[in-house]
Amino acid sequence: MAIELDVHPLSNGFGAEVRGVDLATCGTGIHRAVVDVFHRHGVLLLRGQTLTPSQQMAFSRAFGTPETNERREYTYPGIPEIFVLSNKVENGRTIGDVDAGQGWHTDSSYLANPVMCTMLYAMEVPPEGSDTLFADLVAAFAALPPERQAALDGLQVQHSWRALMELLKADVAPGDDRFPDVVHPLVRAHPVDGRRALWVSSGTTRGIVGMPNPEGLELLAELMAYVTQERFVFRHKWQAGDVLVWDNRCTLHTGTPFDKTRYVRHVHRTWMLDDAVRGR
Ligand SMILES: [Fe+2]
Incomplete structure (x- = not known):
C-alpha cells in the first residue's frame, strides 16, 4: 500500500514541507516515502524533530551514501559523516565551522561527482539572521x-x-x-x-x-x-528542530550572517552522494 504523507508547498511551486512525521521513530518505509517527495521539490522541510546523531545518519542513508568530511576538526566525534556547524565554545575551542556557506553556490561542484543533497538538522538557531536562501x-x-x-x-x-x-x-x-x-x-x-x-x-x-x-x-x-532574482528565491527562516534537505542538482543556496557575539547556531550537516537514485 502506498504511504500517504501530509505534504505542503513551501512557496510558489517550489519546496515541500512534510508534516506529521517523527523521523526518529517512523522507520525506513516512511523515510523512503519522504525521500520520494524530496526528489520532486528541490527543498524538503520537516519541523519539530529531535534526532540523535545516529538517527540523523539513518535518515541520511535513505537519500544515498553519506560523504565523509575531510575537515575532521569539525566532524562529530566518532561519526565523520556529520559535520558540525556551530559557534559554541567548549574547553576553549569552537566546536564547529562558524562561517560555512556564505555566497551563492551548489555544494562540491568542483568534484566530478558532486554531492546530490545536503541535510541540515538545527538544534539551536539565532532569533534573527542566519537564514538560508535557495534559488x-x-x-x-x-x-x-x-x-x-x-x-x-x-x-x-x-x-x-x-x-x-x-x-x-x-x-x-x-x-x-x-x-x-x-x-x-x-x-x-x-x-x-x-x-x-x-x-x-x-x-x-x-x-x-x-x-x-x-x-x-x-x-x-x-x-x-x-x-538569484527575488522571483526565483525562497528564504528559509530557521526554527530549532528543523530538518532541511536541498537538492544540489537543481538549486543554489546561500546563508545570511548573524550576530555571533549574541546568538548560538548549532547545526549538524550531512552530504549524500546520488548512488541511491542512479539508474532510475
Ligand atoms: Fe553549501
Whole structure:
C-alpha cells in the first residue's frame, strides 16, 4: 500500500514541507516515502524533530551514501559523516565551522561527482539572521525564452577547487592538486523526472568551455544575477528542530550572517552522494 504523507508547498511551486512525521521513530518505509517527495521539490522541510546523531545518519542513508568530511576538526566525534556547524565554545575551542556557506553556490561542484543533497538538522538557531536562501534553477530555466534555452543547452562550465580556495584565501600548497578542475553541463536534466535546471554557480567557476574569457565569465555572472532574482528565491527562516534537505542538482543556496557575539547556531550537516537514485 502506498504511504500517504501530509505534504505542503513551501512557496510558489517550489519546496515541500512534510508534516506529521517523527523521523526518529517512523522507520525506513516512511523515510523512503519522504525521500520520494524530496526528489520532486528541490527543498524538503520537516519541523519539530529531535534526532540523535545516529538517527540523523539513518535518515541520511535513505537519500544515498553519506560523504565523509575531510575537515575532521569539525566532524562529530566518532561519526565523520556529520559535520558540525556551530559557534559554541567548549574547553576553549569552537566546536564547529562558524562561517560555512556564505555566497551563492551548489555544494562540491568542483568534484566530478558532486554531492546530490545536503541535510541540515538545527538544534539551536539565532532569533534573527542566519537564514538560508535557495534559488530555484528549474523555474529560472523554464522562464527563459526557448531560443535562449537552446543557446545555453549544451554549454559546459569549468569548475575549480583551486579557484574556490583562492576565493576563501585558504592556504594551499602550489603543487596540491587533489581535486583537478572538472567540467559540468550548464543545463542539467534531473535524473528522476527530467526537469531541466540552469546549473550555474559561483565560487568554483573559471569559465565556459570553448568560450574565451572575459566573455565566458561575463555570461556566468549574467546568469548568476538572473537566477538569484527575488522571483526565483525562497528564504528559509530557521526554527530549532528543523530538518532541511536541498537538492544540489537543481538549486543554489546561500546563508545570511548573524550576530555571533549574541546568538548560538548549532547545526549538524550531512552530504549524500546520488548512488541511491542512479539508474532510475
Ligand atoms: Fe553549501
